[in-house]
Amino acid sequence: MTIDLLPHLKQMLSAPGLSGYEDPIRDIIRTAWQPFCEEISVSRVGSLHALKRGDGPEPRPRVMLSAHMDAIGLMVTGITEGFLRITQVGGIDARILPGQMVIVHGQRDLPAMVVMPPAHLLPPEAGSGVVALQYLLIETGLRADEVEKLVRVGDVVSFAQEPLELGSSALAGHTLDNRVSVAAVTHCLDILSRRKHAWDVWAVASSQEEIGVTGAFTSPVDIQPDFAIAIDVTFAKSAGSSDWRTFPLGEGVTLAWGPNIHPALYTAITKTADELDIPYTREPAPSMTGTDAYAIQVVQSGIPCLLIGIPLRYMHTPVETVSLKDVRRAGRLMAEFISALPLDFMQTLEWK
């Protein structure tokens, strides 16, 4: 079978799944990966593990593909006169919040929005500048007595922005970080289902990346991979963002280079990309990467890691934007690299 990536991605973007509350998104990913995999399980901290067996002799070497599935969002901290006060789950710039559509996951899902009270209802210093998260409110459209019945402190709040197709190749929405990488893994599994590969492939949709890389610290203990590929979004060039940390949108993936990355693995995957003309840019990651690779590398005795980046504009806003071309490239690059892995690949990696 082949998967049509755009509806798959849109379905994932419409599903909630804040860090620690990944059940709804995990169910969707499980359904998408099931046809390609022989075994599927859920880790103790909520990551999804899916095994696609290779055709090499046992015991087969294992590669782990790690794409985090959790979303950033908000959590209710208080209820006042029918309005909700909130805090953040994951990194959110309060400047993007006023006027955002959200869903409050109360006794039932409530359509709602973040609102900025008028200046004269705020402390003097907050009126004209950035209104801090502590002063923003959520409006549910319900009357106060109804809100009291349906919402509790601690309820989580997801962004509600529907995915938008921009032009013929771009998609905008919330939580493209990092559901696009999950889609890239789906694409990889899909391609591998029509190819031979000697290695076992463990696809992981990791949990709680946004609040401390929890899934990535724990899944390798269950899976015991020989090496791992983390897939995450990276910064695309856009208005106000054009320094060395940013990459053109739609012109290829990035391959990170730095202390979180095994240099010989890096060389090996760039060879695959060069041979197949899959465009990529070397992404300098001079220190830590802020991705699953950061965690996986230091699990147990250490695990060699790669990091593939999908350029994305406006990260951690509800209008994150990617090019679907880059998503497909990431999936294809992984599939090509994996299907060409010889059984003795790990023995060929040398420190030079």
Place this chain on the structure above:
Amino acid sequence: MSPTKQITQSSRKRIGKRQTELLAELCNALSVSGDEQEVREIVLREVKPLCQQVEVDAMGNVLATRIGSGQDKVQVMIAAHMDEVGFMLTQDDGDGIYGFSIVGGIDERQLVGKPVIVGREHVPGVIGAKAIHLTTPEERKTALKLEQLRIDLGPDGSGLARVGDRAGFATRFSEIGPSIRAKALDDRLGVFNLIELLRSAPENIDLLAAFTVQEEVGLRGARVAAYHFNPQIGIAVDSTPANDLPLYDEDSENTRYNTRLDHGPAIYLMDGATIADRRLAEWLMKTAEGEGIPYQIRQPNPGGTDAGAIHKTRAGVPSISVSVPQRYCHTAAGLIRKSDWEDTLRLLSAALSRLNSKILTPSEA
């Protein structure tokens, strides 16, 4: 007097599926000041079967007249503005990225991270923001300025728009619980209400309906519409801010709310553009009390409606405004209560039925 009178259950329900669908169509249309065509088309479609005369004037106002059959009729002009606040593309940076200006009053802090629609084709786009990871704590304490923001139509979006196109927030109309959430409720509610009044106008008046342009950029359409109609009475039907949110300091009470949801239509006595005609205010309040319709007095505040232009037209026109209270005006999505909307329509309808020229006679007192 209490603004929260019991609603009489006998009153006919005025807001049903058909009404809500028309309001949704009106709100989802894009009609930024100076380019009101999308709403104008809907208005013309709706009012042509209802009126003896319908014309589009030199500015784009739709002027519709429904002539009553009674004696001693009052010439009443009611104005509702078709335009909304929004944007115009002003700069083409290439690769589907456009600089833009604000048309009307929108707080720049409301722009960041929003989906938008551009042009008559409603091409989807987004107003992005720099990733939080790339900002400094100092930057995050400074509001983003319009000059730093762009509308992004995607990397192959260059041919999809051009400088001069209008744009607006992409918010779709929705009903949530007892409320309606939509963009441009200011003043599609008024447009809707005026269409409804034309449907059932009483015979004791000539209803001079002005669906005006360019209200948000200076009450410009209403001025020429009032000149054209030369009415005895002017009424602006609009939407006004309900700032009935809690204060940051929860021990204090918010006494500066302008209007409050669930308190019925807001009758104006004074705003930044005009002082309402006292006789018209009495007429509206007495009607509400007589019919058991809740109402509230809009707290005297700056701001203005088409009434500000109408009342200074020719030798002067006694004028007033009635608004539906709305939270979050001039943002991506406003919010109203359906009950306030319905009560506004009931009040206007009942008041027109009671109208006669005597209310303008100077009182002996």
